[in-house]
Amino acid sequence: MQRRRPTIIDVAQKAGVSKSTAGRALSGASNVTDEARERVLEAARAVGYERNDLAVGMRSGRTGLLGLVIPDITNPFWAEVARGAQDRAAENGMSLLVFSSDWDHGREASHLRALRQARVDGAIINPVADNFDDLDRFGLPFVLIGSSAERFPATSSVGSDIAQAVRIGMDHLVSKGHHAPALILGPKSRIARARFLRTFHEHCVERDIDPAALPMEDGEYTVEGGHAAMKRLLERQHARHLAVFAANDLMALGAMVAVREAGLRCPEDVSILGFDGVPAGAFSWPGLTTVAKPGREIGMRAVDCLFDEIAGRPEHGRVFMPCRLIERGSLADLSLSQPMRKAGAGRG
Amino acid sequence: MQRRRPTIIDVAQKAGVSKSTAGRALSGASNVTDEARERVLEAARAVGYERNDLAVGMRSGRTGLLGLVIPDITNPFWAEVARGAQDRAAENGMSLLVFSSDWDHGREASHLRALRQARVDGAIINPVADNFDDLDRFGLPFVLIGSSAERFPATSSVGSDIAQAVRIGMDHLVSKGHHAPALILGPKSRIARARFLRTFHEHCVERDIDPAALPMEDGEYTVEGGHAAMKRLLERQHARHLAVFAANDLMALGAMVAVREAGLRCPEDVSILGFDGVPAGAFSWPGLTTVAKPGREIGMRAVDCLFDEIAGRPEHGRVFMPCRLIERGSLADLSLSQPMRKAGAGRG
DNA sequence: CGAGGCCGTGGTAACGTTCCCACGAAATCA
DNA sequence: TGATTTCGTGGGAACGTTACCACGGCCTCG
Numbered sequence: 028m029q030r031r032r033p034t035i036i037d038v039a040q041k042a043g044v045s046k047s048t049a050g051r052a053l054s055g056a057s058n059v060t061d062e063a064r065e066r067v068l069e070a071a072r073a074v075g076y077e078r079n080d081l082a083v084g085m086r087s088g089r090t091g092l093l094g095l096v097i098p099d100i101t102n103p104f105w106a107e108v109a110r111g112a113q114d115r116a117a118e119n120g121m122s123l124l125v126f127s128s129d130w131d132h133g134r135e136a137s138h139l140r141a142l143r144q145a146r147v148d149g150a151i152i153n154p155v156a157d158n159f160d161d162l163d164r165f166g167l168p169f170v171l172i173g174s175s176a177e178r179f180p181a182t183s184s185v186g187s188d189i190a191q192a193v194r195i196g197m198d199h200l201v202s203k204g205h206h207a208p209a210l211i212l213g214p215k216s217r218i219a220r221a222r223f224l225r226t227f228h229e230h231c232v233e234r235d236i237d238p239a240a241l242p243m244e245d246g247e248y249t250v251e252g253g254h255a256a257m258k259r260l261l262e263r264q265h266a267r268h269l270a271v272f273a274a275n276d277l278m279a280l281g282a283m284v285a286v287r288e289a290g291l292r293c294p295e296d297v298s299i300l301g302f303d304g305v306p307a308g309a310f311s312w313p314g315l316t317t318v319a320k321p322g323r324e325i326g327m328r329a330v331d332c333l334f335d336e337i338a339g340r341p342e343h344g345r346v347f348m349p350c351r352l353i354e355r356g357s358l359a360d361l362s363l364s365q366p367m368r369k370a371g372a373g374r375g
Numbered sequence: 376m377q378r379r380r381p382t383i384i385d386v387a388q389k390a391g392v393s394k395s396t397a398g399r400a401l402s403g404a405s406n407v408t409d410e411a412r413e414r415v416l417e418a419a420r421a422v423g424y425e426r427n428d429l430a431v432g433m434r435s436g437r438t439g440l441l442g443l444v445i446p447d448i449t450n451p452f453w454a455e456v457a458r459g460a461q462d463r464a465a466e467n468g469m470s471l472l473v474f475s476s477d478w479d480h481g482r483e484a485s486h487l488r489a490l491r492q493a494r495v496d497g498a499i500i501n502p503v504a505d506n507f508d509d510l511d512r513f514g515l516p517f518v519l520i521g522s523s524a525e526r527f528p529a530t531s532s533v534g535s536d537i538a539q540a541v542r543i544g545m546d547h548l549v550s551k552g553h554h555a556p557a558l559i560l561g562p563k564s565r566i567a568r569a570r571f572l573r574t575f576h577e578h579c580v581e582r583d584i585d586p587a588a589l590p591m592e593d594g595e596y597t598v599e600g601g602h603a604a605m606k607r608l609l610e611r612q613h614a615r616h617l618a619v620f621a622a623n624d625l626m627a628l629g630a631m632v633a634v635r636e637a638g639l640r641c642p643e644d645v646s647i648l649g650f651d652g653v654p655a656g657a658f659s660w661p662g663l664t665t666v667a668k669p670g671r672e673i674g675m676r677a678v679d680c681l682f683d684e685i686a687g688r689p690e691h692g693r694v695f696m697p698c699r700l701i702e703r704g705s706l707a708d709l710s711l712s713q714p715m716r717k718a719g720a721g722r723g
Numbered sequence: 724c725g726a727g728g729c730c731g732t733g734g735t736a737a738c739g740t741t742c743c744c745a746c747g748a749a750a751t752c753a
Numbered sequence: 754t755g756a757t758t759t760c761g762t763g764g765g766a767a768c769g770t771t772a773c774c775a776c777g778g779c780c781t782c783g
Contacts, residue, residue: 032514034739045763050741058761080492081438082739084429085768092472092493100461103654106454113448113475122489124440125448125473127461141470144428145440166380250658280658287660306451307655310598310628312635382769393733398771406731430769433738729780735773742767751758 033074042070053078084146093333094142094150096126096135097172103305104322105153108172111326112151119334121148130155139165149337151329154179168336172329174219176345183336185329187320188347189219193226195352196272196300196318201234204361205270205298209242211256211282212274217248223274246278253278257285261297268361269297276303280311283357294359304353314355321348381422390418401426432494441681442490442498444474444483445520451653452670453501456520459674460499467682469496478503487513497685499677502527516684520677522567524693531684533677535668536695537567541574543700544620544648544666549582552709553618553646557590559604559630560622565596571622594626601626605633609645616709617645624651624665631659631705642707652701662703669696 039049044063051059052067053076059067070076084090093116097105109125116123124147126138135155142150149168156162159179162169169182176184200208210227213220231238244259246252253273260271273279279301286297293299293313301308304319325348335342387397392411399407400415401424407415418424432438441464445453457473464471472495474486483503490498497516502509507527510517517530524532548556558575561568579586592607594600601621608619621627627649634645641647641661649656652667673696683690 036739046740047742047763047765048761051762054741060761063761077488077492079494079739081429081432081494082768083741085433085739085770086741088768090429099458100448101451101454101458103449103451103454106449106451109473110447110449110475113473117474117485117489122472122474122493124470125457125461126465126470127458137465140425141465144425145470146427146429284660307658310632310655310659312632312660384769394770395733395735396731399732402771408731411731427769430738431771433740433769434771436738725783727780727782730778731776732778733774733776735775737772738770740768742765744763744765746763747761749758749760751756753754753756 032079033076034079035076037074038067038071038076041074042066088146089148090146091121092124092145092147093121093330094124094126094138094145094147094152096128096138096142096150096152098130098153098155099127100125101127103307104303104320107322108326108329111323111328112330113326114323115327115330119330128153128155132156132161136161143167149333151326151333168333170329170332170336172325174222177218177222180345183332183342183344185325185332185346185348187325188349189222190226191347192302192318192320192350193223194230195350196302197227197230197234199316199352199354199358200270200272200298200300202362203298203358204363205268205358206234207236207241208270208272208300209244209260210272210274211244211246211253211260211278213248213252213278214245220274227272248275248277250277250281250284253281254285255281257282258289261285261289261291268359270300270358271297272300272302274302276301276305276308276315276317279315279317279357280307283311283315294357298358300358304350308353309355311357313357316355316357317353318350319353320350324348380427381424382427383424385422386415386419386424389422390414436494437496438494439469440472440493440495441469441678442472442474442486442493442495442500444476444486444490444498444500446478446501446503447475448473449475451655452651452668455670456674456677459671459676460678461674462671463675463678467678476501476503480509484509491515497681499674499681516681518677518680518684520673522565522570525566525570528693531680531690531692533673533680533694533696535673536697537570538574539695540650540666540668540698541571542578543698544650545575545578545582547664547700547702547706548618548620548646548648550710551646551706552711553616553706554582555584555589556618556620556648557592557608558620558622559592559594559601559608559626561596561600561626562593568622575620596623596626598625598629598632601629602633603629605630606637609633609637609639616707618648618706619645620648620650622650624649624653624656624663627663627665627705628655628659631663642705646706648706652698656701657703659705661705664703664705665701666698667701668698672696 035049036046039046049067052064080091095112100106113123128135132155151170151172153173171182171184174186176186228238242260244256246256273282279299282299283293286293291297301315301317304317308315308317383397384394387394396411397415400412428439443460448454461471476483480503499518499520501521519530519532522534524534576586590608592604594604627647630647631641634641639645649663649665652665656663656665
């Protein structure tokens with residue numbers, strides 16, 4: 028039914044050269060006469076030749092395949108990461124094998140095995156495992172991605188710069204007159220929480236704020252978690268205006284619902300600042316002001332790092348990508364309507 | 376640095392058999408003694424053997440790779456499709472190469488070429504092209520996906536059942552007392568629009584409604600498009616309560632913003648029904664009632680169809696996946712608060 | 724008891740490319 | 754001019770697996 032795909036030998040015969048010369052011409056090697064090269068290229072076009080990547084990989088060891096293992100391609104943040112990685116890979120003529128691990132050790136292990144069997148040139152991995160054993164056994168060049176990579180400091184990795192993110196979040200809160208924000212944090216078990224909290228404390232100290240005096244609630248990184256945390260905050264807080272810095276956009280959106288349910292208004296009664304930059308934040312009412320992680324850039328940068336690893340230029344360092352503020356409508360501006368509590372809070 | 380990966384020959388030597396027998400045992404062929412099979416499997420485990428998919432593909436022609444070409448992995452609907460395809464592929468021991476075409480002919484063509492060069496066993500494609508030439512030249516088994524596949528009726532394809540979706544949407548509107556909903560539709564150029572409208576008309580006729588009398592606005596399939604369309608609808612509509620069926624969730628969310636900006640409330644003054652089932656609809660206020668497309672199931676089903684194509688059992692038919700209603704808060708229930716205009720509108 | 728079939732096994736070719744080496748011609752140097 | 758290098762080319766091996774064929778032993782049937 029379907030004709031045999033033309034091989035390099037067909038091209039060579041058509042061009043009247045040996046397959047070695049044809050191969051050199053097609054792979055862009057320098058030691059070929061211009062005339063021979065042109066003849067080969069013309070012949071390749073004529074017979075409709077397309078290089079067989081399998082055979083190339085077989086012989087040269089380079090497959091042009093990269094692996095990406097993330098928790099869930101359905102999660103908007105990881106989709107952005109995947110898109111960035113995909114684009115950067117395509118720029119370099121490589122393709123991306125995408126896998127979702129669902130935070131499951133078994134699935135992760137099986138995906139890593141599939142990547143090895145496919146002989147990918149390297150992989151970008153958001154690790155599920157707490158120990159390094161699985162990754163250590165991976166046996167191929169790889170780069171870690173995401174905040175959980177902090178558990179493996181000796182390995183090259185790319186993540187968002189949580190320290191800088193907390194700083195611009197705090198700067199924005201302070202510039203709007205919110206000097207003592209409450210915090211909605213993720214579960215105590217997560218690494219990202221510790222980093223968030225540590226940086227937050229540093230910035231409090233810089234601004235002469237006692238962090239211990241600030242209200243703080245925990246919850247799962249979900250809408251429900253944020254909703255419950257906000258309810259607890261509202262029960263204990265009786266100030267005129269409450270400002271909240273949530274460690275995750277979904278929690279922030281849940282908190283917003285809780286505010287509405289309590290008969291309060293956002294941003295008039297409660298200001299909310301999120302963290303992530305999920306698209307849904309643009310559709311809430313009011314729109315969610317948030318510190319956005321650069322998902323796409325993280326994916327691109329991870330591919331760059333992976334190329335370094337593959338080329339044997341191991342950076343063995345952590346790369347932190349800067350986050351940026353997306354201002355929508357969930358923060359009230361108290362700096363205009365009331366006298367400042369401290370002098371010198373304006374921009375310098 | 377890194378030791379050579381063990382091959383089937385290493386396994387054969389260790390097990391004391393020929394590589395033919397080792398190959399048969401490892402690939403699960405039947406004509407091997409149980410004793411020999413066990414020795415081979417044990418040897419494979421001992422030396423840490425992992426099959427080289429490249430060599431398999433080289434020799435057998437089957438690579439265990441599938442391709443997926445969609446407009447944008449960042450779009451929640453397509454992410455769901457990708458996830459479904461991924462899971463179903465993994466169930467069958469296959470991996471997925473994912474590409475985003477961005478509705479660009481050039482990118483699509485380049486992705487299709489990459490799939491051919493990688494010698495994938497088959498591909499699932501949401502086609503950008505209006506003509507069949509590019510796909511005809513693809514030369515590998517493939518299945519189309521999404522509503523644009525309607526342009527290629529001779530090819531196997533999977534999409535959502537828009538006719539059924541419109542029906543359950545209309546049923547729900549009517550059951551809530553909205554007998555004459557306005558429509559916000561996509562651009563006239565899109566196939567999906569025509570199918571939506573056609574089915575809508577059929578259901579109007581069934582219910583003795585004159586479709587020509589219903590307000591109707593066009594717009595891009597975006598938040599902004601829905602926002603603008605809703606503003607135009609509000610200008611011309613002076614009924615007590617306006618019900619809107621939007622052809623896309625993003626448009627519905629944009630419409631919701633326009634309602635708020637006009638000083639009206641949803642659902643008290645305006646009821647909105649969406650179509651897609653994007654996650655952001657759960658976070659809007661009120662939550663968006665919508666007809667959800669089964670993205671994940673579409674992805675899974677597409678892989679099933681693709682396996683049929685690969686196996687040479689071409690169905691050459693269109694598969695329509697059923698949609699379902701997600702009820703949130705964006706529809707007012709007028710059936711309770713006011714007398715019915717028609718008898719027999721209740722559930723039977 | 725002999726012929727034929729079945730079963731498990733082993734050897735070899737083949738998949739399509741790149742890598743390595745050798746060869747001849749031209750160019751360069753002593 | 755002769756020796757040496759450079760350059761373009763061609764031939765063959767190699768990558769790791771499966772497909773194919775041939776062989777010997779055992780069972781079965783006539």
